[in-house]
Amino acid sequence: MNIGIDKIGFFTPHLYLDMKDLAEARNVDPNKYLIGIGQSKMAVIPPTQDVVSMAANAADKILTEEDKEQIDMILFATESGVDNSKSGAVYIQRLLGFKKQVRVVELKQACYAATAAIHFAHGHIAMNPDSKVLVIGADNARYGLGTKGEVTQGGGAVAMLISRNPRILSVQDDGTYWADDVMDFWRPLTHDEALVDGKYSTNVYLDFFKHVFEEYQAKTGFDISKFDAMCFHLPYTKEGFKALKIAIENADAEVATKLTREFENVRRYSNQIGNLYTGSLYLGFLSLLENATDLKPGMRIGMYSYGSGAQGEFYSGLLRPGFDKYIEHQAFQKTLDARKRLTVDEYEKIYNSRIKDEKTRKLDISSDPAKFVFAGVEDYQRQYVVR
Template identity: 30%
Template sequence: MTEVGIDAIEIRTGKLRLDLPGTFAPAQGEDPGKYTKGLGLNASSFPDSYEDIVTMGANAAHRLMEREGLEPEDVGRIDVATESSFDNSKPVSTYIAGCLEQVYEGKFSHANKGERKFACVAGTQSIDDAYNWIRAGRNRGRSALVIATDTALYARDDPGEATQGAGAVAMLISEDPDLVSLSTEQGYGSADETDFLKPNQQFPAVDGKRSVQVYLARMREALQDFESVADRTHSDDFAYIPFHTPFPGMVRKAALFGYRHMIRDTSIEDDLAEEIGRQPREEAFEDEEEYEDALREYMDGLKETDAYREWYDRIVEPTLTISREVGNWYTGSVHLARASALRTAVEEGRDLTGERLLVGSYGSGAQAEIHAETVQDDWREKIEGMAASLDEQLAGRYDLSYEEYERVHDVHNHAIELDGDIEELTVPDEEFVFEGWGRMGERKYRFVE
């Protein structure tokens, strides 16, 4: 059977940077450690006044196509996943295709275009759609372009404000991929939840405590469902485990639950029994509250063991290095985690060919999806190009003062009409930019040479 998966990846970050411990924390009267240690974040990326989900998505796609030597006729499908769409009818994919047609001679008139919505899991769902399209033989030898693009902004003074971010991840889904192939097996955990939503509003309504609980519950269900159609997972099976990362602190919780599940009834649990005892078994308790108390005590002990800490530092921590510097990208976050892990492997000179990743995606509302990926022969070349581009972008971001941050936030707040000209803090160069509205309220874009 022909392998299908991710052939190439490109990342586009917002061009502005907010220093969380150095700029945001003092303005909020908060301890910087609340952000760096609690949330696990150092900085957030923001879009300049001429950037939005279309420009970031189009710029990521353009760079990917240039790096891969692609023309429009090579792409048979363009899917955009976003939580930040500004039109209830016209999909963002048509805007992005229109941008790309400004710089290529060919057109995307033959390409199927769409927009996916299921909170942050929509990026992975778009990859699934492309995978199925290729497997069904409908692609006619063409690849699919999947773009996850978001401005993950919160209302001012919202508890989630520090986790904000903006950027896009473009991925090429192809037969015989050079980066990773996708497993046929998938696992799902889904339920009707109200943990995070945007009922006809730009900024989210969030039940933070509930959101963490739902995230962990759906991830557990998805892992169990994955194991029902694949092999039982073990903590030593995977080179890395990228999770959806709204902020690294939440991944710490998910990783601990995952590790506990994967070592159950293994020699690792046996070895740890002398130190912290064996895992509580629910059937051994008559009272659910007593079981939950015993489980919490076990988990508290587990996270302090050398075995867990070594595993976490090796398998999970490398997936968080990009997110620490850019914040939450909603639909792109789990794909940043994958890229972060593979970039770390390049930096460490590690050969991942043939090794596997276990990818845990999540979207509020709520659904988790887990699947495995196998690293392909030419992964290093693909990641080196992506990493060089990303490192240049991160180093070149404009550092915001708090007053500038307030202004930029207002620029991207749909409910605020600003007086006078909107100040640009950076100079566009070889990129797509937003340039205003058309006669029907549509957004207009141009490529700046």
């Protein structure tokens, strides 16, 4: 049975910070950000958007009423959860008007959880072929003003409809995975911002990739020439390029050139948004679909998923016949180009204005153009508005 990604959508807020402006404010050579990190812009998340509202905006773009009737499971992957008990998925069930005969679960393992959700959905549909599953990866990456990780912040949400006979990608049951308890990145319950050992985390990311890709090749008998593109978790785009260089180290020149060219399409949107945590890998896949010009049905796409702490996995998917009918070339680039550029002072004010541990606070939502917005808290209960 073919099971995989039938639809994919993305949302990020209407604000961004140019990395040249941030470099100037932090007295850093702009090329350290633009070339060394591989980022040109960073999405800025206003206080009127959180992972729930961003997830709702992303899912709303792709779902029909018929889809909602067939969906019987919502899997919400995030490491920026808004409640230690209540799943973000149950907010989505109400905000988007799903039926009540639906399972709602939130999943966590750093940036890996959306991949786990796809595989869980795959198993569910294998047992229930008429079911559809909504998988969402939504996060707000925060490291703190003036920190080393500041340039790798970002945020947004990727929503994917998983079904049998998918129209975009058939997910293959060929994954290899690797886990180890390491402290490369973590966020204690008392912290609003992540703690990270940056160099160590990069080394772990690359080491895990070597493990899972070598095991994948041994398991499947496929070498690098079997892939037409490679997608990676992109905490910053240069990190994915480092993994790609490992993958193509012994490839012939034609294969290496092709995969390097396609990686530029994979990284294009992330370069303008920043880190998405759980959604990062799948934003790269969407970016590949919308920016590559030579993809064809049956092509094999490699997927490297990584979540600090740490879990890694490599698997593949095959592009479905007619997939290009459901993809609009550079569609999301138009949205990115329409965003408002902030000054560093404006960005810092927004960064410091989010709701933390406040019992009651009403937010001004008038300047947020999104359909779904976070309007504040009343007696610690989060309030969402649907326009």
